[in-house]
Amino acid sequence: MSYAETIREAPHGESTDFKPFADRAEAFANSYYNLLQHFGEVNTPFLPTHREWFLADRKLVTVHICFYR
Numbered sequence: 001m002s003y004a005e006t007i008r009e010a011p012h013g014e015s016t017d018f019k020p021f022a023d024r025a026e027a028f029a030n031s032y033y034n035l036l037q038h039f040g041e042v043n044t045p046f047l048p049t050h051r052e053w054f055l056a057d058r059k060l061v062t063v064h065i066c067f068y069r
Contacts, residue, residue: 001029003063004056018053018061025063026051033067042069 003025007016026048033046050066 001025001032001065001067003028003065005061006059007061009058016055016061018063021061022051022053022063025053025065029065029067036069044068 003021005021005024007021029048030046033042036042046067048065048067051063053061053063056062
């Protein structure tokens with residue numbers, strides 16, 4: 001699952017703290033997974049297997065959450 005969120009640009013020389021974005025992305029992935037369970041698409045507990053995050057642009061954080069279906 002891919003999640004993106006716009007941010008204000010960090011001042012020059014400052015880094016972006018990705019943890020809040022990754023936490024929100026995982027919460028979103030969990031709610032999406034619950035929807036899949038509701039429709040019978042999955043039958044295992046939600047278990048993220050891989051996470052990655054990056055700035056797709058100076059103002060766009062992208063987080064990928066992988067999980068088993």
